[in-house]
Amino acid sequence: MTYHNRTYDTLQIGDTAALTRVCTEDDFYVFANNSGNHNPLHLATEDGDGDNVPEAVAPAMFIGALISAVLGNILPGAGTLYKAQSLDFVERAYAGDELVARVTVTEKRAERDVVLDTTVTRPRDGAVIVRGTAVVQAPAKPMTFDELDLPGLIVQRHRHFEQLIARAAPMDPMPTAVVCPEEEHSLGGALLARDRTIIAPILVGNAALIAAAAASLGASLDGVEVIDVPDHAAAAHVAVDLVADGRAHALMKGHLHTDELLRAALRKDRGLRAGRRFTHVFVMDIPGVPHPVLVTDAAINIEPDLRTKMDIVQNAIDLAISIGIELPKAGILSAVETVNPDLRSSLDGALLSKMAERGQIRGGLVDGPLAMDNAINLAAARTKGIRSDVAGRAEILVAPNLDAANMIAKQMTYIGHAEGAGVVLGAKVPIILTSRADDDMARLASCAVAALHAARTVG
Known part of the structure; x- marks a missing residue:
């Protein structure tokens, strides 16, 4: 003007x-x-x-x-x-x-x-x-x-997580087996979610270390069940037993290696297999973006094949519905938006898109291959001549492999000032994965996302 x-x-x-x-x-x-x-x-x-x-x-x-x-x-x-x-x-x-x-x-x-x-x-x-x-x-x-082209402003406020936490708070607290919350970060996240009535934690691990962590936090464990299992691998199995017995509707990772927790969850006898591959989803709240963005798989499947990517996409769609996205739009990422026979990610994108058309992936819209720009930016999609209901509007970003997904999520966090909530899906109950680097908002949001998904899917 x-x-x-x-x-x-x-x-x-x-x-x-x-x-x-x-x-x-x-x-x-x-x-x-x-x-x-x-x-x-x-x-x-x-x-x-x-x-x-x-x-x-x-x-x-x-x-x-x-x-x-x-x-x-x-x-x-x-x-x-x-x-x-x-x-x-x-x-x-x-x-x-x-x-x-x-x-x-x-x-x-x-x-x-x-x-x-x-x-x-x-x-x-x-x-x-x-x-x-x-x-x-x-x-x-x-x-x-x-009219002056002034620098843009982005308010670093995480409204989507605030809304998810507010939605989860009125529900009955979700019984959650928290595995080895033996230091301040992991225990603090569980107790914070308890105080917000999102989860009802059952603490499984070294009781002395849990008590010491609570003392360091100045927190009370009154009314919280603590099951003393000093060995990490054994604690993971006890936590899975709580789910198998119907006492817990979710698992939450504490101060132990992820593979120890997942090994117990994947056991054949009274494990948590539910017919799909376990896959990881980051729900990202990015300042300035009008909806949550789901990034998958950033933590479990290193080089997923096409069958695994089917489960990755389906799990992400199911989670997106649980957090309030009525018709999730999944963009299958590649370096290009056209099919190149020499680029496997572009072939997978095209195949997953066609599989969704044929009803092999349900509940959402799937399109690919899409480059990152035309997956999330409508102007970029139109410039490339891409016409679809997903291009430029994707709420789910399916990366070619774990390296790419992890980099995308961390770039969003450390450059885009996003918060990330981490959840593992494909099991009988959601598995909450938090990091020591997570702040209170990320920990609460991880629990809220899991609680909303469990409320919709766990019988």
Whole structure:
């Protein structure tokens, strides 16, 4: 857009201009950071007045700043300087409201001073949110400028995980066998999920080390069952027994090697095999992306063949449905978006796509091969001439192998500021995999994802 300012000499009484803006929750977080005003009434995840309902009230001065946008961009426009502004806050606005800021010239004074009536209204109900008067010094010289290409802002807020945790909290706590929570990180994650009523942990491992970890955390184990099994491999088997006996509906990895836990889960006698390969899924909450992104398989199957990839895709689709994605879209990744007989990942992508068309993979849409850019970016897909319901819209990213999936997930975490929730699927119950590097949000989200999946799939 090109803007033309209005000099003092060209302004007329009655000249008017307006801009429309939809307020978002992220706007209010940006305002809180920039202004230093951290009043919880303005933040969507907080209850600022004690009524147990987050308000997300638009900050008054944020609304006032919408008036300055009209003055600085349009009327009078570039070169305008504020001298005074009165504001009368008549009503409140909230996240999601569309607001119209309008200014009208009412008086011209000496030294290029101009007086304007200023209002901010809400069109849906006609409410006047703010009214007032501005005094500005209008520009002396005409100017034309294109809309500035300002650096973009991404709010590092993990709204998708917050929503998943909120969905899981009202459910009955999921009985969970936590294997070897013998240091602060693994025990702390389990107790945090207990405190949020997401899981009901049964702690299996070295009781002395578990107690010491609890003491270091300053946490109480009152009411928590602790089964003393000092050996890690034996503890994993005891935890699987709890599932086989119906006492636990999920496993959670503590301070032991993943292969020890999975070896017990894969045992033939009273194990957790359910007819599919065990596969790993990262549910990623990436700031600025409007939906969770599932990355698979990043931890178990090193070089999966086509049959294993079928299970990888099906498990991911099932999990996506459990966390609220009604018709998941899975992009099968390759280096290219066309089939190259010399590139196995492109062949697998085409085959998995056709298998989904024939009903061999159910519950979602599958397309491939897709390169990373045209799997997640609609403009990139259109530039390449790709037309499908998945390209540019994928919620599930199926990598060619473990190396690629692990790199994608860690790039999202450490470059894209994402949080990741790790879960193993394909077993009779979900298996929660957390890392010592995970923070509280990632640990809670892993438990919430598992609880939502278990609620839908575990009988």
